[in-house]
Amino acid sequence: QILILDFGSQYTQLIARRVRELNVYCEIHPYNNAPELTDDVKGVIFSGSPCSVRQEDAPEVDIDAYCGKVPVLGVCYGAQLMAQKGGGNVLPSEIREYGRAKLSKVDQHNELMKEIPVDSQVWMSHGDTISELPENFTIIASTPSVRVAAFKKEGEQTFGIQFHPEVTHSTEGKRVLRNFVVHICGCEQSWTPDIFVESTVASLKEKLGDDKVVLGLSGGVDSSVAAVLIHQAIGSNLHCIFVDNGLLRKNEFEDVLDSYKHMGLNVKGVDAKDKFYTALKGLTDPEAKRKAIGKVFIDVFDEEAHKIQDVKWLGQGTIYPDVIESVSVNGPSVTIKSHHNVGGLPDYMKLQVVEPLNTLFKDEVRLVGKTLEIDQSILGRHPFPGPGLGIRILGDITPEKVHILQEVDYIFINSLKKAGLYDDVWQAGAMLLPIQSVGVMGDERTYERVVSLRAVTSVDGMTADWCHLPYEFLADVSNEIINTVKGVNRVVYDISSKPPATIEWE
Numbered sequence: 001q002i003l004i005l006d007f008g009s010q011y012t013q014l015i016a017r018r019v020r021e022l023n024v025y026c027e028i029h030p031y032n033n034a035p036e037l038t039d040d041v042k043g044v045i046f047s048g049s050p051c052s053v054r055q056e057d058a059p060e061v062d063i064d065a066y067c068g069k070v071p072v073l074g075v076c077y078g079a080q081l082m083a084q085k086g087g088g089n090v091l092p093s094e095i096r097e098y099g100r101a102k103l104s105k106v107d108q109h110n111e112l113m114k115e116i117p118v119d120s121q122v123w124m125s126h127g128d129t130i131s132e133l134p135e136n137f138t139i140i141a142s143t144p145s146v147r148v149a150a151f152k153k154e155g156e157q158t159f160g161i162q163f164h165p166e167v168t169h170s171t172e173g174k175r176v177l178r179n180f181v182v183h184i185c186g187c188e189q190s191w192t193p194d195i196f197v198e199s200t201v202a203s204l205k206e207k208l209g210d211d212k213v214v215l216g217l218s219g220g221v222d223s224s225v226a227a228v229l230i231h232q233a234i235g236s237n238l239h240c241i242f243v244d245n246g247l248l249r250k251n252e253f254e255d256v257l258d259s260y261k262h263m264g265l266n267v268k269g270v271d272a273k274d275k276f277y278t279a280l281k282g283l284t285d286p287e288a289k290r291k292a293i294g295k296v297f298i299d300v301f302d303e304e305a306h307k308i309q310d311v312k313w314l315g316q317g318t319i320y321p322d323v324i325e326s327v328s329v330n331g332p333s334v335t336i337k338s339h340h341n342v343g344g345l346p347d348y349m350k351l352q353v354v355e356p357l358n359t360l361f362k363d364e365v366r367l368v369g370k371t372l373e374i375d376q377s378i379l380g381r382h383p384f385p386g387p388g389l390g391i392r393i394l395g396d397i398t399p400e401k402v403h404i405l406q407e408v409d410y411i412f413i414n415s416l417k418k419a420g421l422y423d424d425v426w427q428a429g430a431m432l433l434p435i436q437s438v439g440v441m442g443d444e445r446t447y448e449r450v451v452s453l454r455a456v457t458s459v460d461g462m463t464a465d466w467c468h469l470p471y472e473f474l475a476d477v478s479n480e481i482i483n484t485v486k487g488v489n490r491v492v493y494d495i496s497s498k499p500p501a502t503i504e505w506e
């Protein structure tokens with residue numbers, strides 16, 4: 001595997017994604033808590049950082065613990081750190097370099113730069129520049145304004161690059177990473193979904209033995225894939241619980257329960273709608289609603305889990321970005337919405353946790369799901385928030401409002417599917433607004449509810465753009481909603497991007 005030391009760059013996860021795309025396993029660890037080198041670490045990458053190597057408290061590692069022992073690639077800050085530690089000099093750039101640049105000189109005889117054409121576009125993002133290299137270092141690439149765009153230390157497989165190969169704007173970035181990971185480190189490109197399934201099922205078997213596991217299914221991709229993996233390892237010793245919180249999409253509880261049963265999972269559906277509605281009564285603040293929903297979920301889940309005798313493990317669909325977030329150099333980011341920082345179930349459940357997907361990125365989870373032959377209707381689903389329609393009904397929640405929103409959402413989602421647009425959209429749904437507006441139907445004045453439709457494109461939900469859905473399509477959906485859903489007389493379409501808006505309205 002490749003070990004990636006994180007110095008806090010916003011791009012560190014991307015480095016890992018690119019290495020995984022080469023079918024090579026890698027792990028990110030914070031620079032100040034890195035594991036020791038073991039035989040299976042074939043190479044190390046030092047990430048970039050928002051810091052400067054010139055600042056007093058600059059993040060550092062013991063370079064000699066890695067360089068000279070295994071191949072090492074420093075990216076941006078990582079490269080500057082190597083140059084500075086080796087006796088070179090790093091100075092502030094005259095202008096902060098941010099954006100595209102072109103390589104003007106490339107040493108194609110060097111293994112890292114093999115087959116990288118002169119003129120190839122690279123992505124720069126740095127405020128410092130390496131003004132002087134240590135004696136035994138040589139330049140292997142330059143741009144017109146950055147003399148040391150890449151270097152190698154003589155006698156060692158130690159390399160540094162000033163540009164960001166992980167960003168797609170570096171057109172040959174992936175080739176640079178392939179040169180490093182495959183040719184220089186000699187990693188086998190054997191990290192595939194099949195191998196992952198095989199080795200994970202084998203290790204789950206060993207870890208869990210005859211123990212029982214309880215797992216909460218949500219209908220989403222992650223918990224479903226986690227469940228099928230654990231099921232392959234321990235069969236009916238896996239007990240799944242699927243809770244109807246009364247805030248799911250129309251027919252979702254029945255449909256999803258049905259597909260889980262077809263998948264052979266041992267799953268219990270629990271109708272807890274009333275408990276949720278009671279706890280939510282009169283609550284209007286988004287965070288208060290989230291907390292109430294979270295608390296009832298835990299109570300219901302706990303009660304069900306206690307009915308399973310001798311259960312020892314709690315299965316969870318945690319994926320790698322959640323893990324990195326919680327151990328990252330900068331710590332979890334500020335709380336915008338509480339779900340981003342909420343983790344798992346309370347300690348009093350005293351269960352050991354098993355998380356078979358905690359090394360995978362979202363797209364890898366889908367690939368594993370495909371290998372496991374999980375139905376596309378589950379794998380291709382849009383993300384849906386845990387508190388469900390509870391945070392799409394602005395203001396207080398009543399069963400009547402849930403019913404209205406379910407009907408609206410159903411029409412919107414089904415229309416997207418019928419029009420062949422569903423898979424082009426990353427997430428879609430409808431919001432019920434806490435206002436009424438005047439309309440006219442036939443000869444009657446109406447004073448009814450307003451719904452907003454939302455459809456976005458995104459890669460990971462961190463940023464998102466509103467979808468430019470065809471006007472004709474929107475017109476048809478709007479007509480169908482107003483004509484068939486009683487209580488709604490106006491439909492609007494949300495044209496805000498994230499940031500500064502968020503995907504959900506609450």
Ligand code: XMP
Nearest residue numbers: 290337339383384385386387461502503504
């Ligand atoms: P925002 O609204 O923060 O949403 O732009 C980003 C992604 O997170 C989902 N989301 C949630 N998921 N519990 C969840 O499990 C929540 O409380 C929650 N709030 C937002 C949202 O649907 C989108 O995919």
